[in-house]
Amino acid sequence: MFQLALVTLLVTAAAALGAELFVFRQVKSLVQATRRLAAGDLTARSGLPYGRDELGQLGRSFDDMATALQERQAQAERAEEDLHRSVEELQEADEERRRLLAYLTRAQEQERSRIASDIHDDSIQAITALGIRLEMMKRALSDPGQLRVLDELEGSVVHSVARLRHLLFHLRPPVLDREGLAPAIRMYLDEVLRDSPITYGVENRFESTPGPETRTILYRITQEALNNVRKHARAHHVDVLLEESHGGFLVRIEDDGQGFRLDSASGPVPGHLGLTAMRERAELAGGWWRGSSVLGQGTRIEYWLPPEGGRALVQDVAG
Numbered sequence: 001m002f003q004l005a006l007v008t009l010l011v012t013a014a015a016a017l018g019a020e021l022f023v024f025r026q027v028k029s030l031v032q033a034t035r036r037l038a039a040g041d042l043t044a045r046s047g048l049p050y051g052r053d054e055l056g057q058l059g060r061s062f063d064d065m066a067t068a069l070q071e072r073q074a075q076a077e078r079a080e081e082d083l084h085r086s087v088e089e090l091q092e093a094d095e096e097r098r099r100l101l102a103y104l105t106r107a108q109e110q111e112r113s114r115i116a117s118d119i120h121d122d123s124i125q126a127i128t129a130l131g132i133r134l135e136m137m138k139r140a141l142s143d144p145g146q147l148r149v150l151d152e153l154e155g156s157v158v159h160s161v162a163r164l165r166h167l168l169f170h171l172r173p174p175v176l177d178r179e180g181l182a183p184a185i186r187m188y189l190d191e192v193l194r195d196s197p198i199t200y201g202v203e204n205r206f207e208s209t210p211g212p213e214t215r216t217i218l219y220r221i222t223q224e225a226l227n228n229v230r231k232h233a234r235a236h237h238v239d240v241l242l243e244e245s246h247g248g249f250l251v252r253i254e255d256d257g258q259g260f261r262l263d264s265a266s267g268p269v270p271g272h273l274g275l276t277a278m279r280e281r282a283e284l285a286g287g288w289w290r291g292s293s294v295l296g297q298g299t300r301i302e303y304w305l306p307p308e309g310g311r312a313l314v315q316d317v318a319g
C-alpha cells in the first residue's frame with residue numbers, strides 16, 4: 001500500500017517536472033525570438049505550437065506582429081527606393097535644364113556678338129560711306145534748294161549711325177572688351193540714367209582682370225540689376241561695388257529706393273524673370289547670387305563668380 005502511494009507520488013512529480021520543463025523550453029524559445037526581433041532580425045518567429053493555451057496565443061500574437069513588422073519594413077524599403085529613383089530623375093532633369101540654359105545663354109551671347117560685328121563692319125561702314133558721298137555731292141552743287149535736301153539727308157545719315165551705335169552698345173558694348181567691366185558699367189549707367197535724376201557711384205576694387213566669359217556674365221547680371229533700379233526702385237542713388245573675394249569676383253549693387261518684398265520661397269512671378277535669370281546665371285557659372293530688400297529703405301543685390309567661368313557645362317556653341 002505504502003509502495004503504491006510512493007510510486008504514484010513519484011510518477012505525478014515526474015509528470016509535473018516534465019510539464020514544467022516543456023513550458024520552460026517554450027518560454028525560452030519565445031524570449032530568444034524576442035531578442036532576435038529586438039536586434040533587428042524581422043524573420044524571427046516564436047516557433048511555438050499555436051494552442052489554445054496562453055503560451056500558444058502569445059506565440060501567435062508574437063509571430064503576427066513579427067510578420068506585420070516585416071511587411072512594413074519591406075514597404076518602407078520600396079518607398080525609399082522609389083524616392084531615390086525620383087530624386088535621381090529630378091537631378092538628371094535639373095542637370096539637363098542647366099545644360100540647356102548654359103547653351104542658350106552662350107548661344108545668345110555669341111549671336112549678339114555676331115550681330116554687333118555685322119552692324120559694326122557692315123551697316124555702319126555702308127552708311128558712313130553714304131555720308132562721304134553726300135559730302136562730295138554737296139561740294140559739286142550750288143543750288144540752295146538741292147543743298148538743303150542734301151543737308152537733311154546728311155542729318156538722317158548721322159542720326160542713323162548714332163542709332164546703330166546705340167544698338168551696338170546694347171548688344172555688346174565694345175568698351176567691355178577694350179577697357180573692362182567698370183568702364184562698361186559706368187558707360188551703361190551714363191546711358192540708361194541719362195534722363196533720370198538717379199545719381200550713381202562705381203567703385204572698382206578689382207586687382208585682376210576677369211576672363212572674357214566671366215566678364216560677360218558679370219556685366220549681364222549687373223546690367224539686369226541696374227535696369228531694375230531704373231525701372232522699379234524710385235531711388236535717388238545707386239552704388240556699384242566691384243571687389244575680389246575668396247579668389248573670385250564679388251559685385252554689389254545697392255539702391256536707396258522703395259524696396260520690395262523679395263521672397264525667395266515664392267519663386268518667380270510669371271513674366272518677371274529678371275531676378276531668377278540673375279541667380280541662374282551666377283549659379284551656372286559656379287557662383288552664387290542673393291538679394292535683400294527692405295521696404296522704404298532700398299535693395300541690395302550681391303553676387304559672386306569664381307575666377308574662370310566656374311563649371312564648364314557646355315563647350316563653344318558652334319563646337
Ligand SMILES: Nc1ncnc2c1ncn2[C@@H]1O[C@H](COP(=O)(O)OP(=O)(O)O)[C@@H](O)[C@H]1O
Nearest residue numbers: 228229232233257259260272273274275276299
Ligand atoms: N531694385 C528694385 N527696387 C524695387 N523693386 C524691385 C527692384 N528690383 C526688382 N524689383 C521688383 O521685383 C519685381 C521682379 O523683378 P524682375 O524679376 O527683374 O522682373 P521685371 O523687371 O521684369 O519686373 C519687379 O517687378 C519689381 O516689382
Ligand SMILES: [Mg+2]
Nearest residue numbers: 227228274275
Ligand atoms: Mg527686371
